[in-house]
């Protein structure tokens with residue numbers, strides 16, 4: 096297999112591996128594809144991700160084959176450009192760029208202008224006829240290479256640049272003359288030499304291999320690992336390396352560089368969108384060093400900006416760019432995110448990829464593109480990341496609420512967020528771990544800030560455009576972001592900040608509106624989201640294409656209403672214990688638990704019966720005939736017990752029993768390992784009166800609602816934590832008996848089912864037997880994961896992070912089902928349950944029921960439905976449709 100693929104010039108792009116992102120990375124695959132469809136791409140080559148993986152496995156060693164293949168590929172570039180690498184007279188310069196399978200913003204830095212040294216810089220000056228340009232390029236190269244490849248601190252270089260400007264009374268970099276820059280270069284070289292202990296590398300091949308090595312190594316850098324963990328990217332993919340002939344956006348007023356989207360990535364609107372800078376190179380736009388200009392005239396006018404748009408300043412190059420936009424959209428049939436450079440009037444394409452977008456934009460584009468005939472309904476369903484819907488389901492700022500506007504920045508990532516100001520990423524993480532809402536405020540963000548951005552509700556930066564690091568990462572994470580708010584100035588010494596005329600300090604509360612760029616003092620009230628429009632359309636398509644049902648986990652009428660609003664088709668899990676915590680009831684619950692004997696327990700239960708019945712009446716009314724699975728009491732009893740002295744005293748008064756006595760009874764209930772203790776159906780076996788009361792409440796409520804003329808209710812009574820058929824046999828008989836009693840008393844009856852949770856490995860294995868007693872199984876994958884892995888969910892926090900980092904588990908098994916292990920138990924149980932009872936209803940009610948990857952698995956196993964928490968219902972609907980396609 097090939098280790099290197101060439102692109103551009105006369106390269107042959109016919110090997111399908113070259114356009115496979117898993118082999119050449121996203122950047123490399125798309126560069127080849129653009130070259131293939133005839134777009135102007137500077138020639139170059141891509142070293143495969145496989146070589147990166149091999150290099151990392153083999154202790155950071157390059158193979159001989161790679162050395163040879165790179166030499167051949169370099170000759171391809173030299174031939175296509177007509178220049179030679181390292182040629183003192185007319186040097187070829189290249190960029191060295193990383194490119195993994197999926198884009199990892201800012202994770203691995205690009206080196207530009209590689210191939211410059213004390214000799215080739217002269218050649219570049221001569222052939223370009225522009226001394227200033229040549230020395231500026233060399234200066235940039237030394238700084239970038241020192242930072243990215245040699246790991247030197249860039250602060251010293253920046254300082255030298257600042258001093259050079261100050262000494263000469265300049266304000267901007269562009270005022271530096273060729274001679275100034277030549278002096279600066281020699282200063283840069285001595286900075287590098289003093290830090291390195293050896294001269295800055297002059298050998299161009301050494302430069303090239305150093306950069307290739309740096310790209311490979313960066314795959315395993317800490318910040319790359321953090322990003323991968325947050326985004327569930329496997330650690331064994333590796334990154335490709337792209338080496339590409341340089342084109343120069345810094346050759347004067349007819350040259351430029353920019354980034355653009357074929358549609359608006361914030362709103363999804365069908366309008367070109369982007370930023371550019373005249374006489375600038377690559378990273379200048381993204382780094383937020385100069386404030387970029389608008390691409391289109393319409394945008395510039397809307398923003399009231401002074402500097403001309405590209406459409407106005409370079410109409411020919413802009414027209415060519417617009418043509419390329421349309422070609423790319425038609426070719427990829429998706430919104431593209433593009434990087435380009437104009438060298439002396441000629442447009443060059445440097446990158447294209449499917450653009451990141453907000454959830455709102457993703458929806459709009461998917462629906463619009465179906466309308467435009469660009470994609471099919473099925474493709475539209477597959478285009479939208481179910482998890483991204485989460486952003487749309489949450490409240491936005493109330494447009495009618497008063498706003499104390501402090502200032503304004505760019506609307507970099509939509510959504511509203513309020514929280515306390517924090518000035519660095521570590522503080523953001525610390526405070527957010529204390530359950531505080533925080534807004535991370537930085538001059539600009541860098542990859543080192545990612546954990547803080549993740550911890551924050553929103554992000555505010557003083558510098559940087561719509562495509563700055565902060566903006567791109569925030570959009571990806573779904574965090575509201577306001578960037579480039581130049582009115583913000585931060586004082587890190589006394590941890591204060593100024594926004595316009597107002598002084599604030601760390602800890603003060605502000606609100607961001609990422610859709611308008613507004614920054615407001617204090618907390619602004621929010622309103623519920625709009626679920627019609629594009630959202631409704633896409634959901635309708637999803638419902639048409641999915642096979643599995645989607646239910647919700649809910650126990651309050653309010654949750655039921657929310658879930659129904661989101662399209663839930665029933666309740667998959669109603670946890671009855673939540674109903675016991677109510678302040679008005681807890682004393683009866685405690686009296687029941689602390690009772691000395693059955694008689695005492697029955698007296699207390701009699702007080703709970705009407706309460707529990709009215710809960711079910713309300714729920715059945717709300718669910719209006721949809722199926723409702725109700726789980727009988729599950730947690731160990733001691734969870735309901737008082738802990739504080741006042742509580743004991745209060746209870747002592749109500750029950751007329753001494754505090755000491757109560758404390759002793761409570762002590763008796765203590766368990767060493769309650770998760771595996773006296774809970775679930777074990778309670779029903781030992782205290783049948785508890786389950787009797789609950790069953791009675793369910794049936795009485797069902798009869799009542801039906802008698803009132805409500806839609807007929809079919810309760811599904813679910814017995815938790817069953818391990819043996821016998822347990823279920825006993826408890827099913829109990830439920831049947833109570834049902835018969837209630838129906839006889841009422842002279843009416845309702846249909847009902849009795850079933851069980853499958854949440855113990857033994858139950859999964861014995862599912863064939865258990866199914867003889869069960870009309871349905873619901874996989875309780877939270878407990879099933881705990882018991883199959885032998886990992887307590889409540890204690891996993893201490894070690895699961897490192898486990899995921901080391902790739903022991905690919906993802907947190909409590910978030911995304913461990914398909915390989917726990918998944919087998921689900922499969923076995925489904926198969927054996929069906930063998931006994933072909934029509935058995937199968938569902939999942941663990942946290943995993945709202946996780947798209949786990950939903951994919953549920954489809955594969957052929958479950959009948961998934962059940963998710965109310966806000967996850969739309970996510971589950973979309974994920975179920977994707978799984979079915």
Ligand code: ADP
Nearest residue numbers: 190192201205339340341342377378434436445
């Ligand atoms: P990232 O993945 O961080 O976007 P890139 O490899 O795309 O990094 O490089 C960043 C920028 O560097 C590009 O947008 C482009 O402007 C510039 N660049 C990269 N390669 C070249 C090149 N061969 N000629 C000119 N500019 C380049």
Ligand code: MG
Nearest residue numbers: 122434445446
């Ligand atoms: Mg790029």
Ligand code: MG
Nearest residue numbers: 815854875878
């Ligand atoms: Mg459970």
